[in-house]
Amino acid sequence: MRIAVLTIGNELLSGKTINTNAxxxxxxxxxxGSVITLHITIPDEQASIINNLDLLFSTQIDxxxxxxxxxxxxxxITRDVIFSYFGSNEVFDKDYWAFLENKFLKFGYSLxxxxxxxxxxxxxxxxxxxxxxSARGLxxxxxxxxxxxxxxxxxxxKAMFDSTISPWVEEKIDSKIFQINIRTTGIPESIxxxxxxxxxxxxxxxxxxxxxxxxxxxxxxxxxxLEKIEKLKDDIRANIDEYIYEIGDQNLEEVLxxxxxxxxxxISCAESCTGxxxxxxxxxxPGGSEVFNGGMITYSNESxxxxxxxxxxxxxxxxxxxxxxxxxxxxxxxxxFGTSIGVSTTGIAGPGGGSKSKPVGLVYVGYCDDKSLxxxxxxxxxxxxxxxxxxxxxxxxxxxKMI
Amino acid sequence: MRIAVLTIGNELLSGKTINTNAxxxxxxxxxxGSVITLHITIPDEQASIINNLDLLFSTQIDxxxxxxxxxxxxxxITRDVIFSYFGSNEVFDKDYWAFLENKFLKFGYSLxxxxxxxxxxxxxxxxxxxxxxSARGLxxxxxxxxxxxxxxxxxxxKAMFDSTISPWVEEKIDSKIFQINIRTTGIPESIxxxxxxxxxxxxxxxxxxxxxxxxxxxxxxxxxxLEKIEKLKDDIRANIDEYIYEIGDQNLEEVLxxxxxxxxxxISCAESCTGxxxxxxxxxxPGGSEVFNGGMITYSNESxxxxxxxxxxxxxxxxxxxxxxxxxxxxxxxxxFGTSIGVSTTGIAGPGGGSKSKPVGLVYVGYCDDKSLxxxxxxxxxxxxxxxxxxxxxxxxxxxKMI
Numbered sequence: 001m002r003i004a005v006l007t008i009g010n011e012l013l014s015g016k017t018i019n020t021n022a023x024x025x026x027x028x029x030x031x032x033g034s035v036i037t038l039h040i041t042i043p044d045e046q047a048s049i050i051n052n053l054d055l056l057f058s059t060q061i062d063x064x065x066x067x068x069x070x071x072x073x074x075x076x077i078t079r080d081v082i083f084s085y086f087g088s089n090e091v092f093d094k095d096y097w098a099f100l101e102n103k104f105l106k107f108g109y110s111l112x113x114x115x116x117x118x119x120x121x122x123x124x125x126x127x128x129x130x131x132x133x134s135a136r137g138l139x140x141x142x143x144x145x146x147x148x149x150x151x152x153x154x155x156x157x158k159a160m161f162d163s164t165i166s167p168w169v170e171e172k173i174d175s176k177i178f179q180i181n182i183r184t185t186g187i188p189e190s191i192x193x194x195x196x197x198x199x200x201x202x203x204x205x206x207x208x209x210x211x212x213x214x215x216x217x218x219x220x221x222x223x224x225x226l227e228k229i230e231k232l233k234d235d236i237r238a239n240i241d242e243y244i245y246e247i248g249d250q251n252l253e254e255v256l257x258x259x260x261x262x263x264x265x266x267i268s269c270a271e272s273c274t275g276x277x278x279x280x281x282x283x284x285x286p287g288g289s290e291v292f293n294g295g296m297i298t299y300s301n302e303s304x305x306x307x308x309x310x311x312x313x314x315x316x317x318x319x320x321x322x323x324x325x326x327x328x329x330x331x332x333x334x335x336x337f338g339t340s341i342g343v344s345t346t347g348i349a350g351p352g353g354g355s356k357s358k359p360v361g362l363v364y365v366g367y368c369d370d371k372s373l374x375x376x377x378x379x380x381x382x383x384x385x386x387x388x389x390x391x392x393x394x395x396x397x398x399x400x401k402m403i
Numbered sequence: 404m405r406i407a408v409l410t411i412g413n414e415l416l417s418g419k420t421i422n423t424n425a426x427x428x429x430x431x432x433x434x435x436g437s438v439i440t441l442h443i444t445i446p447d448e449q450a451s452i453i454n455n456l457d458l459l460f461s462t463q464i465d466x467x468x469x470x471x472x473x474x475x476x477x478x479x480i481t482r483d484v485i486f487s488y489f490g491s492n493e494v495f496d497k498d499y500w501a502f503l504e505n506k507f508l509k510f511g512y513s514l515x516x517x518x519x520x521x522x523x524x525x526x527x528x529x530x531x532x533x534x535x536x537s538a539r540g541l542x543x544x545x546x547x548x549x550x551x552x553x554x555x556x557x558x559x560x561k562a563m564f565d566s567t568i569s570p571w572v573e574e575k576i577d578s579k580i581f582q583i584n585i586r587t588t589g590i591p592e593s594i595x596x597x598x599x600x601x602x603x604x605x606x607x608x609x610x611x612x613x614x615x616x617x618x619x620x621x622x623x624x625x626x627x628x629l630e631k632i633e634k635l636k637d638d639i640r641a642n643i644d645e646y647i648y649e650i651g652d653q654n655l656e657e658v659l660x661x662x663x664x665x666x667x668x669x670i671s672c673a674e675s676c677t678g679x680x681x682x683x684x685x686x687x688x689p690g691g692s693e694v695f696n697g698g699m700i701t702y703s704n705e706s707x708x709x710x711x712x713x714x715x716x717x718x719x720x721x722x723x724x725x726x727x728x729x730x731x732x733x734x735x736x737x738x739x740f741g742t743s744i745g746v747s748t749t750g751i752a753g754p755g756g757g758s759k760s761k762p763v764g765l766v767y768v769g770y771c772d773d774k775s776l777x778x779x780x781x782x783x784x785x786x787x788x789x790x791x792x793x794x795x796x797x798x799x800x801x802x803x804k805m806i
Contacts, residue, residue: 276682
């Protein structure tokens with residue numbers, strides 16, 4: 001299936017907003033075996049929308065996915081332009097209006113008249129639901145090409161794609177492409193590549209993709225023959241097993257929480273340089289409260305000493321960023337919260353605060369359970385944001401491998 | 404000046420790489436007063452490049468900036484296709500070849516023959532230099548439209564834009580466009596719109612853009628007359644001042660940390676439903692340690708009682724998600740950490756755990772300083788992720804407005 005993505009929004013063209021929607025949609029659509037032929041981004045302008053719809057409806061594609069401009073403010077013109085493009089008559093949907101009224105009431109607002117446009121359906125097209133917001137999607141057909149229109153708010157767009165568009169595309173695709181995703185962390189892409197490239201399966205060679213991010217590298221293998229790619233996966237796994245935390249699409253906090261639940265273990269964390277990010281990630285997983293009791297963010301030395309009971313002498317002798325303090329933090333948080341595991345982070349997140357002996361990016365991670373008390377040292381980069389993420393990933397992976 | 408950006412690359416369409424080039428170019432070009440009319444992204448395919456050049460050379464624009472496909476591997480076809488599109492004869496540039504030879508020698512390599520394509524100039528177009536790499540840029544003219552072609556490697560593209568394209572555009576631009584961004588939170592887009600739309604400045608009306616996200620709504624005003632848009636900003640401000648936290652592009656944690664620093668105040672937080680996100684956000688700001696001492700993540704009732712000293716009776720009588728517990732959490736964290744301000748969150752993040760009287764999305768936020776102890780109740784949505792973000796935004800905004 002050949003698909004074009006049309007994103008509408010002045011904010012995309014002015015550079016105010018990066019076009020993550022086109023990227024997200026393309027990644028999702030490629031992964032289910034469709035081919036993206038074109039991205040077009042245009043302003044919220046009638047002539048531009050019409051010209052580009054004309055253009056797209058005259059190309060060799062099967063589906064146009066269009067996002068943006070379904071809101072209620074006067075720069076949101078997509079719905080009106082598309083209605084007029086297809087000569088649609090407006091049908092006011094009383095039930096949906098009542099639903100919106102109720103929803104707004106719950107938040108303590110009365111529904112403004114400007115929302116009326118969102119309760120209108122076309123007489124010659126279809127609408128589809130938005131699980132997170134008030135702007136529903138639109139579906140039209142022309143020249144054997146389907147047009148699906150979604151709001152531009154990423155969370156809403158994604159939810160609508162997953163519930164409506166993805167199943168629709170998957171059903172229509174003739175040659176199914178199977179994909180297996182292998183998630184790794186703690187190894188650079190080029191080293192990983194060296195370890196994987198010699199696996200002797202030439203016919204599958206070009207079906208291996210490497211997708212690095214600050215969380216780690218995903219290795220994605222794809223092909224029409226499920227048996228062959230399963231075999232390839234096993235071969236790759238044998239070479240890089242120690243870096244793998246997931247075969248599939250779950251993230252590290254999800255697989256860790258599952259493993260902890262299965263082993264009936266609980267965890268608490270004492271965070272300095274990560275500042276709460278580990279707790280935030282663990283509580284992104286629904287039901288995480290069964291294993292995550294909580295923790296402390298001890299950002300200042302004072303709070304490390306007074307709240308977490310870190311020895312003043314250790315801080316004085318070795319500094320707050322040291323093996324000794326990381327170990328004490330992990331042990332003390334475990335004891336305070338009475339959990340099976342205690343973890344800790346202390347480091348120089350940057351951009352300031354570094355020195356020759358303790359440069360920005362230096363991080364110690366502590367781990368304590370009933371049997372062991374350990375510490376690991378990392379040297380990350382100079383970016384604060386990536387140091388925090390890499391540290392949180394190192395901690396979660398540490399626990400995942402230890403239990 | 405009207406500009407289209409044409410990005411070429413299979414990796415952009417498959418979703419493997421996010422199109423940061425189009426975004427970066429647009430931001431830079433907007434900031435010097437040009438108008439981006441279109442982004443097009445196409446694969447490394449001859450027919451697609453030719454069709455889209457035909458299309459762009461027939462539109463009402465002044466400049467096409469094209470990136471990608473100038474490298475030396477066999478999927479880099481842009482240079483060849485453009486030479487054939489313009490019927491260019493290849494002129495081998497001996498001086499540039501000698502320059503490249505020297506450059507490679509310096510790094511200890513002999514120059515591979517595959518680099519020959521990069522030492523070729525067109526007889527009917529121009530080349531321009533690449534301060535960071537070996538692929539030079541190309542310049543052509545057709546139908547009064549200029550085409551500038553750059554490599555896709557972001558660092559090279561940026562250096563070439565700054566040294567050649569930016570000065571070229573600035574010289575040709577007649578009217579500069581000014582922009583002011585107004586950042587709000589705690590008010591839905593449609594309600595905000597109702598409050599802004601009646602401001603009686605018709606001539607500026609269409610220069611107001613609304614950019615909603617889960618963090619709030621940005622209102623962006625733009626125009627050629629700085630005085631007029633300043634006046635418009637003041638008028639808008641008068642109508643929605645209570646929801647504004649920033650005139651500019653800083654986020655809420657940045658402006659809050661600055662304000663706290665200025666007032667020499669410190670803050671600590673007791674997080675239940677946000678699970679560490681508030682701490683994470685405050686520690687994203689470099690130098691935040693001056694005002695943020697730390698906090699506790701008390702996710703379980705046990706940790707609320709044992710670590711934070713919440714009264715068991717309050718939890719039994721009112722539940723952990725209650726006004727009483729939020730107030731106690733804020734007061735206790737302030738006292739424990741000895742900060743000027745203590746804040747707290749307790750709520751039902753979802754998707755599970757809701758009931759009729761306490762549905763998913765119910766959140767209490769506590770605030771305590773030396774003079775006041777207050778609590779606010781919110782009803783957010785059914786998505787765990789957005790509930791956490793909205794709660795953290797509500798807390799930061801609460802503090803920002805109180806101090």
